[in-house]
Amino acid sequence: MRGESSRAQLFNQDSLKLISSAFSFTEGPAVNRRGDVFFTDQPNNKIWKYSVEGKLSLFSDQAGRANGLHFDPKGQLLACADENNELWSISPKGKVTVLLHNEEGARLNGPNDLWIDQKGGVYLTDPYYQRDYWSRQQPEIEGQRVYYLPPGKNSKLMMVAADISKPNGIVGTPDGRYLYVADIGGNKTYRYRIAIDGRLSDQQMIIAQGADGITLDSDGNIYLSGKGVFIYSPQGELIGHIEVNEPWTANLCFGGKKRNILFITASKSIYTIPMKVKGVE
Structure with missing residues (x-):
């Protein structure tokens, strides 16, 4: 991870392209092996697909009020x-399997974002945002945490971080050594060391800024969404900012056949911008 990229090398602001503004609030982009990007329109309870050919199609219209996605x-x-505070697995044909419903008998706060390691283990942020479609008015779990669900049918959910105000965006390095968690409540982004069993240690504040969504590129640069997209070097130095003319930029991922197209979910819209680096997802 060299971290040598400069703003001029990374992107051209004029290349930012509006794809569509036909949604209520876009979130949770995730890329499949082909390079297609799936994303949610959370208020409308839908998951959409944006193909490598540039075509939009509806993947699911009963999406459980899905927020974050990951393949x-x-x-x-x-x-x-988020509708029933669950973690779902959805097959390519749309069949839903509920992987996670509660933690020791209590409903989760509201699973928000996730990252999956090479073994198939799932890291999950669980902040509390009161929803108007919930019957409950307060959390059943004290604190807002990060969890890890190890691979395997009988695996048990592990709490791996409780030292964050409101965890939101999450992403790990492709070698499985480090996990980044954006604390949108404390306005900080932390890096953790990942142990063999999935537990986290050695919390370090790497950036004095939180985020809604987070991703990494092949140089190890860190992308934080919020008011546009902020790009930081692996050392935490601000090296670029993509301006997005929307009230809020919720999330982002790299897509396309070469993984060099940054896909951005921003309020009622989705955008793309070609990058001179590739994503690592």
Whole structure:
């Protein structure tokens, strides 16, 4: 991870392209092996697909109010199904399997975003955002945490970080050594060391800024979404900012056949911008 990229090398602001503004609030982009990007329109309870050919199509219209998405090594689409505070696995044909419903008998706060390691283990952020479609008015779990669900049918959910105000965006390095978690409540982004069993240690504040979504490129640069997209070097130095003319930029991922197209979900819209680096997802 060289971290030598400069703004001029990374992108051309004029290349930012509006794809569509036909949504209510876009979130959770995830890329499959082909390079197609799936994303959610959370208020409308839908998951959409944006293909490498540039075509939009509806993937699911019963999406469990999904927020964050991520593809596992087997090609299943995992979704933070916020409606009933669940984690779903969705097959390519749309069949839903509920992987996670509660933690020791208590409903999760509201699974928000996730990252899946090479073994198929799932890291999950669980902040509390009161939803108008919930019957409950307060959390059942004290604190807002990061969890790890190890691979395997009988695996048990592990709490791996409770030292964050409101965890939101999450991403790991492709070698499986480090996990980045954006604390949108504390306005900080932390890096953790990942142990063999999936537990986290050695919390370090790498950036004095939180985020809604987070991703990495092949140089190890860190992308934080919020008011546009902020790009930081692996050392935490601000090296670029992509301006997005929307009230809020919720999330982002690299897509396309070469993984060099940054796909951005921003309020009612989705955007793309070609990058001179590739994503690592």
